[in-house]
Amino acid sequence: MAKIYYDGDASLEALKGKRVAILGYGSQGHAHALNLRDSGIDVIIGLHPTSKSREKAQRDGFEVYEPSEAVKRADIIMFLTPDPVQPELYKQCVEPHLNPGKTLAFAHGFNIHFKQIVPPKDVDVFMVAPKGPGHLVRWMYEEGKGVPALVAIYQDASGNCKEKALAYAKALGCTRAGVIETTFKEETETDLFGEQMVLCGGVTALIKAGFETLVEAGYQPEVAYFECLHELKLIVDLIYQYGIAGMRYSISDTAKYGDLTRGERIYKVVKPLMKEALEEIQKGEFAREWVLENQAGRPVFHALLERDRHHLIEKVGEELRKMMPWITGKELK
Numbered sequence: 434m435a436k437i438y439y440d441g442d443a444s445l446e447a448l449k450g451k452r453v454a455i456l457g458y459g460s461q462g463h464a465h466a467l468n469l470r471d472s473g474i475d476v477i478i479g480l481h482p483t484s485k486s487r488e489k490a491q492r493d494g495f496e497v498y499e500p501s502e503a504v505k506r507a508d509i510i511m512f513l514t515p516d517p518v519q520p521e522l523y524k525q526c527v528e529p530h531l532n533p534g535k536t537l538a539f540a541h542g543f544n545i546h547f548k549q550i551v552p553p554k555d556v557d558v559f560m561v562a563p564k565g566p567g568h569l570v571r572w573m574y575e576e577g578k579g580v581p582a583l584v585a586i587y588q589d590a591s592g593n594c595k596e597k598a599l600a601y602a603k604a605l606g607c608t609r610a611g612v613i614e615t616t617f618k619e620e621t622e623t624d625l626f627g628e629q630m631v632l633c634g635g636v637t638a639l640i641k642a643g644f645e646t647l648v649e650a651g652y653q654p655e656v657a658y659f660e661c662l663h664e665l666k667l668i669v670d671l672i673y674q675y676g677i678a679g680m681r682y683s684i685s686d687t688a689k690y691g692d693l694t695r696g697e698r699i700y701k702v703v704k705p706l707m708k709e710a711l712e713e714i715q716k717g718e719f720a721r722e723w724v725l726e727n728q729a730g731r732p733v734f735h736a737l738l739e740r741d742r743h744h745l746i747e748k749v750g751e752e753l754r755k756m757m758p759w760i761t762g763k764e765l766k
């Protein structure tokens with residue numbers, strides 16, 4: 434079993450007197466900044482003057498500096514900008530102001546693992562990667578709960594990098610749920626795999642394919658929406674709370690038999706595809722494709738995002754969710 438760190442295994446002492454610069458104020462950035470500040474940590478924000486997030490960070494009461502200035506003023510620099518912009522941000526705004534004693538921190542290992550950022554040997558480098566969206570990292574913290582995280586130490590020049598990483602994870606609220614020590618390689622490869630083949634790519638593929646199959650067979654889109662998207666949350670909630678066996682305890686025997694037999698057909702088709710995707714990640718092929726896509730201005734990214742934005746399920750869902758106002762809770766801002 435993995436070694437899991439909880440609140441009692443970490444002390445905020447390692448961050449005492451340290452200033453953390455959060456570069457970026459988006460999904461993760463706002464959560465890290467607010468949670469760390471609420472945990473008593475000295476936090477400043479690094480954003481470009483034209484940043485859309487600047488006003489929000491200032492409204493939340495943070496001192497916002499240009500990234501270079503934030504780096505100069507901080508001991509720990511946490512990269513919470515989109516992964517593709519981090520190498521340029523590092524070269525232009527971070528590297529020129531790095532000196533021994535500073536620490537680089539990340540919430541995903543992509544740029545270190547694929548050597549898009551190569552830090553000098555005399556600085557600490559750690560990762561605290563929450564296993565959940567940034568908005569949930571904040572909302573769970575506010576409720577006294579936490580999102581689990583992975584922690585990894587890439588360089589320990591100071592001799593106490595792990596203590597700082599665990600203190601950061603504690604300040605973020607993640608040690609309330611549990612923090613597993615890993616490596617930048619394991620976090621990067623498993624996170625890319627999960628978001629492509631299970632969490633985001635996998636689930637949306639199943640939802641779209643199921644919805645389209647029913648609608649193309651002549652069933653009402655609203656019925657298809659309730660069956661293939663709305664009820665999915667209810668089933669996943671049961672799995673989340675009680676495991677697969679627990680979910681199966683709650684559903685009907687008819688559903689169980691269908692799950693066990695027809696679900697097997699999907700399993701047999703997707704597992705080879707999953708292995709293929711993992712191999713592309715491990716061999717750096719996905720990373721190269723994503724780096725080049727960004728250098729080209731994200732043509733595929735924007736085209737596919739726009740295509741799916743106009744999918745019938747989005748229109749149907751928007752109308753049906755209006756009738757259930759309790760569904761759309763806190764604003765995703």
Ligand SMILES: NC(=O)C1=CN([C@@H]2O[C@H](COP(=O)(O)OP(=O)(O)OC[C@H]3O[C@@H](n4cnc5c(N)ncnc54)[C@H](OP(=O)(O)O)[C@@H]3O)[C@@H](O)[C@H]2O)C=CC1
Binds near residue numbers: 518540562563564568
């Ligand atoms: N989203 C998530 O839940 C998770 C994300 N991560 C990791 O966290 C990191 C941040 O991702 P995420 O929070 O999703 O990012 P978002 O896209 O939500 O936010 C990006 C933030 O960075 C700012 N930004 C963009 N470009 C620059 C730049 N050149 N210099 C300074 N700031 C810039 C944006 O400002 P503006 O709005 O003005 O563009 C915005 O505030 C990534 O490494 C990601 O892999 C890890 C776990 C989960």
Ligand SMILES: CC(=O)[C@](C)(O)C(=O)O
Binds near residue numbers: 564565567633
């Ligand atoms: C929320 C999370 O961890 C993801 C899906 O991997 C991401 O947004 O990067």
